Amino acid sequence: MPPTTEQAQRGVPATDIEKVIGGIFQDVLATDDPVDLTLSFFRMGGTSILAAKVVARVSARYGVQLSLRTIFEFPTAGELAQVVESQVRSDVSGLSDAEVTALTTREK
Known part of the structure; x- marks a missing residue:
């Protein structure tokens, strides 16, 4: 079910990629609080060192090329998720829907 406008304004994850990246932020920041x-x-x-960990984990998880600069330009989990989603879409343009789903929902 898509999030309501109120959920989106509160920063609640709307997509699987947002959920995963929010979870990566949570793990790297060592917090139990939702991101x-x-x-x-x-x-x-x-910090910049923790940002490097986020970039490495997100890049490995989705098979995308992200630089450390990316998280400085797109520092929220929502913004970073949009960047990743855009790269995934361009990388999978020739794949079937099932293949795309498998790539974006695979386990860590």
Whole structure:
């Protein structure tokens, strides 16, 4: 079920990619609190070293090319998810829907 406008405004994950990246932020920041997709990784206590961990984990999880600069330009989980989703879409343009689903929902 898609999130309501209120959920989106509160930063609740709407897509699987947002959920995964929010979880990666949560793990790297060592917090049990859910990540608000609209808050900057750095405002939540992230450092450049932790940002490098996020970039490495997201890149490995989705098979995309992200640079450290990416998280500085798109510091929220929601923004980073949009970047990843865009790259995944361009990388999978010739695949079937089932193949795309398998790539975006595979286990860690």
